[in-house]
Amino acid sequence: MKSLSLPTTWESMRSVWSRNFLQFRKTWLVSIFWIVLEPLFVLGALGYGLGSYVPQVHGTSYLEFFFPALLCNTTMLVAFFECTYANFTKLSHTKLYHTALYTPMMPNHLLGGEILWGASKAMFSAVGVLIIALALGAVGSAKIILALPVIFLSSCFFAMLGMLFTSLVKNYDQIIYPSSGLIVPLSLFSGTYFPLEAMPKALQVIAYLSPLTHAVSATRAIQQGQFSAMLVINIAFLILLLVGLSRITARSFERRLID
Amino acid sequence: MELAIEIRNLKKSFGGRSVVNGVTFDVPKGECFGLLGPNGAGKTTILRMLSGSTRVQEGELFMLGLSIQSSLREIKSRIGVVPQGDGLDPELTVFENLLIYSRYLGFQGLGAEDRIHELLKSVALDDRAEQLVDTLSGGLKRRLAFIRALLADPELLILDEPTAQLDPQARNWTWDFLRGERERGRTIIITTHDMTEAELLCDRVALISKGRLIDLETPKNLIEKYWGPEVIELKMNRTDIGYYSNRLRERKVEYQVFGDSILAKTTPEFTQGDLFKGFKSPLMAVRKPNLNDVFLKLTGTGLQEGESI
Incomplete structure (x- = not known):
């Protein structure tokens, strides 16, 4: 029974993931409400409601224009909030991270497992919303399924961003800074509810720095079958941000756990 | 004599404030060793360095013959730690807490589950396996934290104030439990400011005050040396x-x-x-004099909180 060698990085990350999955299985109903039902309500209100007053956007219906953004937006919120409020509890209140570190687990393993979990929960949401929307015929083209890897990539980024802020904040209240100051503006101004061209030029430039802009743009392109250079740029931008942020986050998280 | 812990001139400061200031001692394998001192003396910081929760700033720390700087993961796979506050997962059941922790240790499959059931039985928690941790009393939570530390079958057990906030019955249970583990050959290191606990459990105690080691002896010898009969x-x-x-x-x-x-x-x-x-x-x-009197004589302060003059 005793393991002959230390668990590998992958095994350690998987065990962190499995703890969250175990807990998720107990509370899935409450999760479904916010990760699947809530986005469907938004789809109903904006896609059908508001959308019926909006003429075509870029040659598609508003519903078709909005749906890829809804997926990217929802997964961003799920990944980010899973890695902030829930994980700040493990860092401060229950000290679960400290307990985990009494085993061969290292801070990087914890971080990797939590990011994978945050992104996985976001994917449960994306797949749930997608299945229902497909059944309702609200999606336009089923090609959007091919965009799931991009949505996963973007979810990993926002899960990591959540972990970075979790390692920085002193209390729950301070999570308001990144959520209201960063995540909400991103969700509004990343070509989600209206095309970027509707904004002044200067703001458009800023919007192109938003990772969500690139996730939405890539998802829309895949949905419409436009496999262009822009799609490559979108994906490359997301990968670059993910890699760049990983070093900063790893350092910050480790410093928070081991003084 | 094989050593479980070797500490040489260990130092740690937080924000310029020195907390551990040049501590040196050895703990041979099989010993129950106590770090005794009032709150804020630095004993918890020493223990946190042993468990890898705090980095060693200066000095050397070897555990089970391995350097903590180069072999931290291996050391962590061979020790068991019970922190203050237990660190249990309140959203999971008793069994699930142990299951997840054994996965963290790298144990998988039925063998791991057998080990969990065996440990639960050994501390009479087997009929509570499916209960949520939050519904357990303080004493039972502590029991669970103890067997979690035993999952890896560790050579060294590290416990930070193992009986703090327990009622007398749970305290007695803990003392019996720790004596049993010592008899099984595990090395044990505890911090405490409870002199009865130190006299009852520890083969030797290190008296810690203001980040320094002021004496290290068997409880009996310390009392004899400073106060006589x-x-x-x-x-x-x-x-x-x-x-x-x-x-x-x-x-x-x-x-x-x-x-x-x-x-x-x-x-x-x-x-x-x-x-x-x-x-x-x-x-x-x-x-009869006790360890508190010894501490009093050496430092002018007692071991319990708020007993300073």
């Missing part, structure tokens, strides 16, 4: 302390003032009667 404790009005301590000084009796009492060392030359002839009968008792 008996002490006389005098309780009085604070205003009279000067008068009585002058009398004792004139008679060249070793004593220590502590709050509104004086502890005096008995010597063969001074029987009680001789010593107190002419004293205006303050409340007086002859008793």
Whole structure:
């Protein structure tokens, strides 16, 4: 029974993931409400409601224009909030991270497992919303399924961003800074509810720095079958941000756990 | 003699404030070792360095023959830690807490589950396996934290104030449990400011004050060395302390003032009667000295919180 060698990085990350999955299985109903039902309500209100007053956007219906953004937006919120409020509890209140570190687990393993979990929960949401929307015929083209890897990539980024802020904040209240100051503006101004061209030029430039802009743009392109250079740029931008942020986050998280 | 822990000139400061200031000691395998000192003495910080929760700033730390700097993961796979506050997962059941932790250790499959059931049975928690941790009493939570630390079958157990906040019954259970683990050959290191616990459990105790090691001995030897077989404790009005301590000084009796009492060392030359002839009968008792008295003599402060003069 005793393991002959230390668990590998992958095994350690998987065990962190499995703890969250175990807990998720107990509370899935409450999760479904916010990760699947809530986005469907938004789809109903904006896609059908508001959308019926909006003429075509870029040659598609508003519903078709909005749906890829809804997926990217929802997964961003799920990944980010899973890695902030829930994980700040493990860092401060229950000290679960400290307990985990009494085993061969290292801070990087914890971080990797939590990011994978945050992104996985976001994917449960994306797949749930997608299945229902497909059944309702609200999606336009089923090609959007091919965009799931991009949505996963973007979810990993926002899960990591959540972990970075979790390692920085002193209390729950301070999570308001990144959520209201960063995540909400991103969700509004990343070509989600209206095309970027509707904004002044200067703001458009800023919007192109938003990772969500690139996730939405890539998802829309895949949905419409436009496999262009822009799609490559979108994906490359997301990968670059993910890699760049990983070093900063790893350092910050480790410093928070081991003084 | 094989060593479980070797500490050389260990130092740690937080924001320029020195917390551990050059501590050196060894713990041989199979010993139950106590770090004794008041709150803020630095004993928890030493323990946190042993478990890898705090980085060693200066000095050397070897555990089970391995350097903590180069072999942290291997060391962590061979020790068991019980932190203050237990660190249990309140959203999972008793069984699930152990299951997840054994995955963290790298154990998988049915063998791991058998081990969990065996441990649950050994501390009479088997009928509570499916209960949520939050529904357990403080004493049972501590039990769960103990067996979680045993999952890896560790050579060394590290416990930070194992009986803090427990009722007397749970405290006795803990002492029995730790004695049992010591008999099974595990090395144990605990911090405590409970002198009864230290005298009862520990083969040797290190007295820690202000980040320094002030003495290291068996509890019996420490008491013998600083107080001898008996002490006389005098309780009085604070205003009279000067008068009585002058009398004792004139008679060249070793004593220590502590709050509104004086502890005096008995010597063969001074029987009680001789010593107190002419004293205006303050409340007086002859008793066996304990580790608290030793600590008092060495530092001028007691071991319990708020007992400083």
